Amino acid sequence: MSQPNLLTPPAHISPQSALHLSQKAPLILSKPPTSSLPWPLSLLSSSESPETWTTYENLFYTCLQTGDDASARQILSFFSNRFSETNERVIVLRGLYEELQARNKVELEAVLKKYNQLISEDPTRFLVRKRKVAVLKSLEEMEEAIGECVRLVEESPTDVEGWAELGELYKSQNLFPQAIYCLEEVLLSCPNSWGAHATLATLHHLSSSSAPTPSIPSLTLSLRHFCRSIELNDSYLRGFYGLKVLSSELIPLLQNYNPSSRRNQHNDEEDVAPPKLETVKKLEELATGKLGEIVRRYGAGDNGWTGYEESEIAAARKLLDKEGKVVR
Amino acid sequence: MPFLAAVLNTMGLVFLTHAIYSTHEHHSLTASSPYKTSTTAIPSFPSIPLDILIELLASTLALLTGIVLSSPALKPIQWSTWSSSLSRSGRKSEGKYTKENIEVLGEGDPFQFLGLDSVREGEGRRGFWDGRGARGEYVGWVKAGGKA
Numbered sequence: 001m002s003q004p005n006l007l008t009p010p011a012h013i014s015p016q017s018a019l020h021l022s023q024k025a026p027l028i029l030s031k032p033p034t035s036s037l038p039w040p041l042s043l044l045s046s047s048e049s050p051e052t053w054t055t056y057e058n059l060f061y062t063c064l065q066t067g068d069d070a071s072a073r074q075i076l077s078f079f080s081n082r083f084s085e086t087n088e089r090v091i092v093l094r095g096l097y098e099e100l101q102a103r104n105k106v107e108l109e110a111v112l113k114k115y116n117q118l119i120s121e122d123p124t125r126f127l128v129r130k131r132k133v134a135v136l137k138s139l140e141e142m143e144e145a146i147g148e149c150v151r152l153v154e155e156s157p158t159d160v161e162g163w164a165e166l167g168e169l170y171k172s173q174n175l176f177p178q179a180i181y182c183l184e185e186v187l188l189s190c191p192n193s194w195g196a197h198a199t200l201a202t203l204h205h206l207s208s209s210s211a212p213t214p215s216i217p218s219l220t221l222s223l224r225h226f227c228r229s230i231e232l233n234d235s236y237l238r239g240f241y242g243l244k245v246l247s248s249e250l251i252p253l254l255q256n257y258n259p260s261s262r263r264n265q266h267n268d269e270e271d272v273a274p275p276k277l278e279t280v281k282k283l284e285e286l287a288t289g290k291l292g293e294i295v296r297r298y299g300a301g302d303n304g305w306t307g308y309e310e311s312e313i314a315a316a317r318k319l320l321d322k323e324g325k326v327v328r
Numbered sequence: 329m330p331f332l333a334a335v336l337n338t339m340g341l342v343f344l345t346h347a348i349y350s351t352h353e354h355h356s357l358t359a360s361s362p363y364k365t366s367t368t369a370i371p372s373f374p375s376i377p378l379d380i381l382i383e384l385l386a387s388t389l390a391l392l393t394g395i396v397l398s399s400p401a402l403k404p405i406q407w408s409t410w411s412s413s414l415s416r417s418g419r420k421s422e423g424k425y426t427k428e429n430i431e432v433l434g435e436g437d438p439f440q441f442l443g444l445d446s447v448r449e450g451e452g453r454r455g456f457w458d459g460r461g462a463r464g465e466y467v468g469w470v471k472a473g474g475k476a
Contacts, residue, residue, distance in 0.1 A: 007426065008419060008433050011440050011452030013462070015469035028428050051426040065462045100459050130455035138460045164442045165456045168449055186442065194411060195437070195445030235412035238445070307418025309447055 006058045007051055012309075013062060021062040025071040028059060034082055053082075060093060064100050072097055091118065092127045099135060108139060126156055133165065145169055153185075160189045167199070176207035194233040201225035201242055216257065217272040219250050227283070237294055237312050240287045244319060247284035254280060288323075291316050333398035340391030347383040351376055411437075 004010055004017035006024065013021070033052050035042035056075050063072040076097055079090050095115060102108040115132045119125055129152050136145035149166040153159060167182030183200040190196055204222035208215045223246050230239035254277045295317050297305040354377065376384075404410040419433040426432060437445065443453030 005419075005431060005433055006428075007430050008436060011443065011446035012448055013451075015466040016474075018462075018466055019474075047427060049427050051430070051432070052428065055426065055428050055430055061457065061459075064459050065466050067463060067466070096457070096459055100463060127455060134456045134458060137456075138458060160442060161453055161455050164444055165453060168443075186444075190439055190442065192407060193439040193442060193444070195439050196442060199444045232408055233411035233415055234408045235416045237415070304413070304417040307414070307416050311447055 006055050006062075009058050009062075013065065015065075018062045018065045021059070022066040022068050022071070025059055025063055025068060028055065029071060029074050033078060053079075057093070060096075064096060069097075069101070088125055088127050091125070092131055095128065095131050099131075099138075105139065108135060111135060112139070123155075126152065126159070130162070130165075133169075137169070142169065142173055146173070153182075157185075158189060160186050163189075164196075167203075171203065171206070174210060176203055176210065179203050180207065192232055194229040194236050194239065197225045197229035197232065198236070198238050198242060201229065201246075205242070205246060214249070214253060216250075216253060216274050219246060219253070220272050220274050222246055223250065223275060223280070223283070235290075235294065237291070237308055237316060240290045240294070241312075241316055241319060243283055244287035244291060247280045247287065250275070250280050251277065251284070288320070291320055295320065329397060333394045336390045336394030337398065340387045340389075340394055343383055343387030344391060347380055347387055350380045350383070354380065 004013060004021055006021055009021070010017075031047065033046075033048050033056070035045040035047075037045055056078060060072055060075045060079075063069070063075065076090075076093055079093055080087075083090050085091075085094075095111065098111050098114070099108065102111055112132065112135050115128055115135065118128050119132065129148065133145050133149045133152065136142075136148060146166070146169050149162060149169055153162045153166055156162065163182045163185040167179045167186065170176075170179035170182060180200065180203050183196060183203060186193070186196045187200065201222040201224075204218045204225065208218035208222070211218075223243070226239050226242040226246060230236050230243065233239065254274060257274065294305070294308065295313055298308050298313050404413065414435070414437055419436045422432045422434050424432040439445065440452045441454065443449075443451055443456075446452045
């Protein structure tokens with residue numbers, strides 16, 4: 001695993017790496033990125049590079065995470081000097097700073113009020129509207145957050161990030177059919193995203209396990225999406241993990257499955273034909289083999305196999321150990 | 329391999345330049361020669377001697393081989409192979425640094441912005457970043473002694 005990087009930070013910044021990254025702030029901030037000279041001369045002496053502002057933005061996020069408010073404020077002033085106060089992204093960064101300064105609910109609601117005002121001034125400020133959803137979420141007003149997010153994707157239906165967020169909001173409320181719908185919308189825009197397929201598969205699986213009896217159509221759909229995710233990425237640990245869990249759940253169900261009794265029921269999901277028992281068994285074997293390989297080669301530190309998350313490997317190892325197979 | 333490629337490239341360039349120079353010399357000599365073989369109005373190109381021809385072809389071949397050998401490794405064109413190399417080895421260093429002395433890394437998961445594939449839910453979805461949650465996690469970590 002390589003060191004976390006300010007230019008292309010990982011999705012999950014652990015506290016340790018956040019501390020490590022934010023400690024770079026004094027060094028990076030010691031030199032202002034823009035020149036102090038008047039306009040034509042400033043073009044010559046500027047030290048900006050295409051990566052500069054990405055670095056600053058990421059540094060801003062980690063500084064906020066570690067509570068280094070002085071550095072965050074300094075970066076914010078760099079941003080507003082360079083891109084003006086009215087730039088939407090600068091507005092959002094300032095809002096983020098204020099959100100983290102809020103010490104209690106009342107102060108956070110004041111930030112929310114400010115967002116509301118900004119949105120009513122210009123309803124096309126989608127970045128601000130996203131922040132509003134996030135604030136509502138941290139105020140734990142899930143219903144309002146969902147409502148705001150629904151309005152967001154209604155007005156901007158190609159916003160995949162918004163659909164993904166809405167799906168997760170629904171999932172947190174155990175509204176799986178709605179969450180599945182949102183993830184299907186994500187797939188419309190990103191059909192090649194293995195992560196979206198795996199998430200959709202997980203949602204189908206959850207909707208089946210939350211029902212009183214396991215539903216074979218849901219599990220079948222889940223299996224299909226997991227298969228698609230590993231078709232798109234043939235070293236995808238999460239996909240193989242899901243495939244293994246799913247197939248070991250499906251095998252006993254399919255063994256007692258009577259196709260003739262199914263015809264009497266008339267569900268919407270009726271057209272989802274369950275997979276053959278042999279196919280599922282083969283898939284389970286495949287998943288076990290591949291998970292074993294990933295865990296073994298990651299453990300051995302083989303070249304080109306070290307990009308996985310430690311926690312994911314641990315989970316896969318646990319799953320394999322449960323079966324009594326010794327991997328190492 | 330890089331050494332061999334460099335040798336081939338240098339040799340190829342030297343011999344190619346030499347062959348071109350020889351051709352030019354040969355051409356200017358035969359063009360000014362009084363014993364012209366052609367008597368027709370159409371100016372005919374004097375043929376290149378065999379040794380120059382061989383030198384030309386050999387040097388071009390050496391240069392081509394050198395260029396192919398010194399080119400970077402090809403990237404996979406199959407989606408699943410490409411994406412699996414991303415998940416297996418993570419981001420690789422490109423060996424370059426920005427002005428802020430930050431390492432430039434190669435490509436990673438292009439769908440990270442969806443936040444569907446991270447350890448904690450929703451992380452990577454920048455527009456909806458849960459700053460308070462992230463700071464809460466950090467404060468908890470510090471209070472717990474700051475160990476990994």
